[in-house]
Amino acid sequence: MKIKPLLATVTASIAIATITPGRVGAYGVLGYSWQQPVVPYYINTANMDVATTAIEPAIRTAATAWPQQSGASFAFAFAGFSTQATNTNDGINLIMFRNASSGSALATTYSWFSGTRMIDADIVFWDANFLFFTGSSGCSGGFYIEDVATHEFGHALGLGHSAVATATMYPSISTCSQQARSLDADDIAGVLSLYPSTAMAPTPPTGLRVIK
Amino acid sequence: MAAVLSVAAVPAVATAQQVVPVADRARGAEQVVVGRVSSVTPVWRENDFGDRLIVSVLHVIVDESLKGSSQPAIDVEVEGGTIGSLTLRVSDLDTFVTGDRAVFYVQHNRRGGLIPHRRGLGLQKLDNAGRVRGSGMTLDQVRREVRAGASRQP
Numbered sequence: 001m002k003i004k005p006l007l008a009t010v011t012a013s014i015a016i017a018t019i020t021p022g023r024v025g026a027y028g029v030l031g032y033s034w035q036q037p038v039v040p041y042y043i044n045t046a047n048m049d050v051a052t053t054a055i056e057p058a059i060r061t062a063a064t065a066w067p068q069q070s071g072a073s074f075a076f077a078f079a080g081f082s083t084q085a086t087n088t089n090d091g092i093n094l095i096m097f098r099n100a101s102s103g104s105a106l107a108t109t110y111s112w113f114s115g116t117r118m119i120d121a122d123i124v125f126w127d128a129n130f131l132f133f134t135g136s137s138g139c140s141g142g143f144y145i146e147d148v149a150t151h152e153f154g155h156a157l158g159l160g161h162s163a164v165a166t167a168t169m170y171p172s173i174s175t176c177s178q179q180a181r182s183l184d185a186d187d188i189a190g191v192l193s194l195y196p197s198t199a200m201a202p203t204p205p206t207g208l209r210v211i212k
Numbered sequence: 213m214a215a216v217l218s219v220a221a222v223p224a225v226a227t228a229q230q231v232v233p234v235a236d237r238a239r240g241a242e243q244v245v246v247g248r249v250s251s252v253t254p255v256w257r258e259n260d261f262g263d264r265l266i267v268s269v270l271h272v273i274v275d276e277s278l279k280g281s282s283q284p285a286i287d288v289e290v291e292g293g294t295i296g297s298l299t300l301r302v303s304d305l306d307t308f309v310t311g312d313r314a315v316f317y318v319q320h321n322r323r324g325g326l327i328p329h330r331r332g333l334g335l336q337k338l339d340n341a342g343r344v345r346g347s348g349m350t351l352d353q354v355r356r357e358v359r360a361g362a363s364r365q366p
Contacts, residue, residue, distance in 0.1 A: 088264040103330030105304040
């Protein structure tokens with residue numbers, strides 16, 4: 001049985017020391033964005049905590065939170081499953097879980113861009129030291145994938161951290177919180193600054209393929 | 213700009229650095245140094261997970277060794293950087309430019325290079341007053357805590 005050292009009892013201060021973008025409002029933009037309205041992503045569902053079948057719906061909830069709650073003219077769209085376990089600038093926007101620790105981060109977004117044009121984004125969940133859950137009940141001493149992924153998709157679409165404590169892009173999350181999956185007005189202002197609303201949010205494609 | 217937020221019982225964070233006690237950061241690090249970045253060289257590297265990434269090699273002139281071997285300079289590999297028109301940004305790692313001063317908690321990777329111990333937790337930038345950015349912690353406090361961490365080594 002896997003034993004994970006939980007950090008749930010730690011009392012800590014949080015330093016916003018990583019992605020510190022130029023401020024427009026309380027939200028931050030990183031200076032790059034996608035040029036196309038729909039960006040596909042793939043998922044490697046192998047993980048240590050939850051049924052692999054539960055991963056895609058949880059990630060989808062996070063991905064769709066941004067266009068559905070903001071009306072932004074941009075969407076991430078699930079394109080298929082993958083067994084790929086490494087990331088690089090390969091045009092495959094991959095979400096994966098890794099049996100490793102990143103110190104204190106629950107997940108990390110690797111954003112590749114050229115000039116102001118985003119060209120690849122991969123998200124790694126650090127699965128070794130944290131417990132992940134899906135849905136909206138049953139969490140104990142861990143974190144819901146929906147909420148962590150919504151935050152990471154925010155980075156993947158070009159947002160930095162926000163100073164608003166109720167924002168999805170606020171850099172910390174409490175155990176079992178379900179707050180981040182619901183965008184704050186600050187998050188909405190941030191994403192609309194990058195992808196202004198159109199009459200209709202883009203419709204993700206429905207075709208799927210499996211990549212290796 | 214870095215900011216510090218006092219939060220009660222915040223257990224973990226997404227892509228931000230938790231202020232883990234310096235002693236804890238130092239305990240597992242092979243080497244802890246205070247130094248200034250004298251150059252940043254972006255290169256393509258494969259990390260221990262097999263990711264092919266742009267990595268910035270920070271040449272650090274060591275002002276002070278707080279733990280481990282004493283060397284006049286070290287090279288620290290930090291994921292992220294720019295080669296040509298292509299940039300990689302990694303959400304849990306700080307970016308560095310020439311002249312930045314920091315405390316580096318490092319360990320060797322499988323290729324023998326030095327990387328931040330516990331990724332983002334292994335990098336603590338210092339401000340002009342010699343305080344850890346975003347925390348107000350002084351370098352003297354860092355020194356004391358690193359020594360405390362080292363003394364608790366098994």
